[in-house]
Amino acid sequence: MSVPTAGDHPGDADVQAAFASTLVDEWVRGGVAHAVICPGSRSTPLVVALAAHPGVAVHVRLDERSAGFIALGIGKATGHPALVVTTSGTAAVELHAAVVEADLAGVPLIACTADRPPELRDVGAPQAIDQDHLFGRSPRWFCDPAVATPASRASWRSLASRAVAEAMSSPGGPGPVHLNLPFREPLLGDPVAGGVSSGRPEGRPWHEVRSGPVHPPEGTVHSLVASGWLRPGRRGLIVAGAGCGDPTAVLALSASLGWPLLADPGSGLRRPGPTVVGAADGLLRSERFAHSHTPDAVLCLGERWASKVVNAFLSSAAGGGTQVTVVDPWGRWPDPDRSSTSLVRCDPSLFCVEATRCLEEMTPTGPETDGGTGWMIDWREAEARAQEEIGHALGTPEGPRGGEGQGPLSEPALARRLVAHLPTESTLVVSSSMPIRDVEAFAAPRELPPRVLSNRGANGIDGVVSTALGVALGSAGPTVALVGDLAFLHDVSALVHAPGFTAPLTVVVADNAGGGIFSFLDAASALDPDSFDTLFGTPQSPDVATVAASFGWPVDEVGADAGGPELEEAVDGSLTSGRLSVIRVRLPDRSENVAIHRRINAAITRSVDQGLDERRGPATG
Numbered sequence: 001m002s003v004p005t006a007g008d009h010p011g012d013a014d015v016q017a018a019f020a021s022t023l024v025d026e027w028v029r030g031g032v033a034h035a036v037i038c039p040g041s042r043s044t045p046l047v048v049a050l051a052a053h054p055g056v057a058v059h060v061r062l063d064e065r066s067a068g069f070i071a072l073g074i075g076k077a078t079g080h081p082a083l084v085v086t087t088s089g090t091a092a093v094e095l096h097a098a099v100v101e102a103d104l105a106g107v108p109l110i111a112c113t114a115d116r117p118p119e120l121r122d123v124g125a126p127q128a129i130d131q132d133h134l135f136g137r138s139p140r141w142f143c144d145p146a147v148a149t150p151a152s153r154a155s156w157r158s159l160a161s162r163a164v165a166e167a168m169s170s171p172g173g174p175g176p177v178h179l180n181l182p183f184r185e186p187l188l189g190d191p192v193a194g195g196v197s198s199g200r201p202e203g204r205p206w207h208e209v210r211s212g213p214v215h216p217p218e219g220t221v222h223s224l225v226a227s228g229w230l231r232p233g234r235r236g237l238i239v240a241g242a243g244c245g246d247p248t249a250v251l252a253l254s255a256s257l258g259w260p261l262l263a264d265p266g267s268g269l270r271r272p273g274p275t276v277v278g279a280a281d282g283l284l285r286s287e288r289f290a291h292s293h294t295p296d297a298v299l300c301l302g303e304r305w306a307s308k309v310v311n312a313f314l315s316s317a318a319g320g321g322t323q324v325t326v327v328d329p330w331g332r333w334p335d336p337d338r339s340s341t342s343l344v345r346c347d348p349s350l351f352c353v354e355a356t357r358c359l360e361e362m363t364p365t366g367p368e369t370d371g372g373t374g375w376m377i378d379w380r381e382a383e384a385r386a387q388e389e390i391g392h393a394l395g396t397p398e399g400p401r402g403g404e405g406q407g408p409l410s411e412p413a414l415a416r417r418l419v420a421h422l423p424t425e426s427t428l429v430v431s432s433s434m435p436i437r438d439v440e441a442f443a444a445p446r447e448l449p450p451r452v453l454s455n456r457g458a459n460g461i462d463g464v465v466s467t468a469l470g471v472a473l474g475s476a477g478p479t480v481a482l483v484g485d486l487a488f489l490h491d492v493s494a495l496v497h498a499p500g501f502t503a504p505l506t507v508v509v510a511d512n513a514g515g516g517i518f519s520f521l522d523a524a525s526a527l528d529p530d531s532f533d534t535l536f537g538t539p540q541s542p543d544v545a546t547v548a549a550s551f552g553w554p555v556d557e558v559g560a561d562a563g564g565p566e567l568e569e570a571v572d573g574s575l576t577s578g579r580l581s582v583i584r585v586r587l588p589d590r591s592e593n594v595a596i597h598r599r600i601n602a603a604i605t606r607s608v609d610q611g612l613d614e615r616r617g618p619a620t621g
Contacts, residue, residue, distance in 0.1 A: 018194030019148035020049035028055035030164035040087020043114035044187040063493035068098025069463030073470020081108035081167040089127035102176040103138035104457030108167040141166035161206035169211040173330030213347035236297040242266030244302030245348030260379035279386035281441040282604040385607040419443035425477035429468040461487040465494035472505040495551035506574040548582040
């Protein structure tokens with residue numbers, strides 16, 4: 001039996017070129033505007049076709065792992081999938097982390113891995129590995145079509161169009177798609193000679209997949225209101241994270257119910273308002289407040305908070321009989337504590353709109369708009385006290401006793417100042433580990449806050465600078481990333497870019513010489529200092545500023561003793577330049593960082609407890 005070999009059918013190269021050109025044209029029709037490609041031979045037909053199409057912005061990256069996260073960031077920013085293209089072999093494996101994050105975070109992405117043709121698989125051919133279902137169950141759809149032939153031409157546009165549809169509107173929600181595309185040598189051909197497949201008239205996509213927000217199951221919201229589960233004056237809480245829905249709809253429901261709204265920065269809801277609580281992590285550290293303010297009902301919208309304090313409070317409440325309703329649009333099971341009473345599978349915005357309407361119709365006196373119950377007043381006062389203590393401790397202008405904002409920089413102050421200072425049209429990409437927790441705990445409510453994004457699907461620190469690059473490429477306004485020094489060095493390949501490449505990205509590196517989050521864990525006190533530092537603190541020898549400068553990134557240095565104005569000046573200068581830059585902020589050492597957090601939280605607890613004393617006991621509903 002003979003098998004095809006390179007050069008057997010010279011016309012095959014033209015057909016492959018036509019196949020690749022057809023895919024690219026159909027992707028553009030479906031809304032794909034960005035492709036991140038990595039150098040490699042086997043992907044030649046697709047890479048050449050992408051470069052030739054005027055509707056695609058092509059970004060070339062050396063490292064496949066970084067490329068995957070850049071594509072992820074573009075998807076986060078735009079809501080549309082970006083392509084990421086690799087050659088065959090281990091190059092394809094490098095995309096796995098980004099694909100996992102896209103899956104768990106619900107971000108559209110199309111991973112195209114080139115592959116050897118069937119006759120070169122499993123026979124020891126170079127750069128040939130098993131790429132079948134390489135990313136396991138993470139992709140919304142996997143397809144490994146045969147090498148393109150004239151006979152398969154009728155399916156080409158459907159293949160490309162379905163990839164976009166599956167990434168955007170799969171029943172499981174947006175997510176990654178994996179196309180494993182085999183190409184046979186010769187790899188360069190003429191797409192015109194190969195016969196590019198014709199598309200629909202007027203630039204329409206091959207498949208117009210119509211999908212929309214999932215409405216609440218009929219009668220569900222009405223029954224929650226009619227039964228009194230959703231009612232004004234009840235000891236209820238709304239807990240909102242990223243993906244919670246339209247801020248206007250959520251705020252309206254919170255006002256109608258008079259329920260405190262615990263607003264994570266990623267929700268877009270941390271704004272000044274009578275029901276908004278931003279300092280939940282701090283005020284719930286008061287055991288007296290947490291014990292006396294256990295809710296009867298909790299409505300969870302969007303992603304969970306990163307705060308262990310908030311999550312432990314909610315878990316403890318559920319264990320004591322609190323009824324918890326989780327609203328999720330994609331049919332996932334967002335209940336790691338296994339404590340929810342009910343799960344409503346629908347769009348959170350539509351849930352809130354319908355609930356507000358039902359309350360208006362079924363509550364004779366109209367909606368509760370002033371949050372005037374004792375329950376709401378207690379939460380509002382505790383929030384005010386917590387924000388004042390944070391502002392005072394950090395020397396930030398938001399606190400009434402904050403003076404002129406001349407306090408020294410610390411990790412909490414850095415997080416609070418960035419959120420307060422960035423322009424409304426900007427995006428803040430926050431690394432996992434300490435940065436996301438500090439933004440969550442210490443960022444003050446503000447009118448029209450910047451968009452806050454983070455990789456909280458798998459919660460890893462990997463690829464955060466690359467993700468921010470992708471967000472910058474896909475956003476109209478400037479992008480700022482807040483990362484720790486280890487996360488920055490972990491993603492150092494993101495700093496490598498082609499001559500002339502730029503994006504409006506400022507990377508603010510909180511440099512505390514190691515992994516700060518581990519200093520809050522039991523290992524910090526259980527191990528001797530040297531062992532702890534070696535195993536967990538892991539300070540690295542490369543200097544952040546030197547590393548960034550060696551890759552051609554402008555670097556600005558801000559010392560911890562410099563204060564907020566110097567940080568803001570550095571950020572403003574970088575944003576004005578509209579180019580890639582790094583701001584390294586030298587911060588107190590990790591042990592001092594723990595002490596700063598403890599002092600702030602102790603001050604919050606004292607003030608909140610004082611408020612309880614002044615109000616003479618727990619709230620009444």
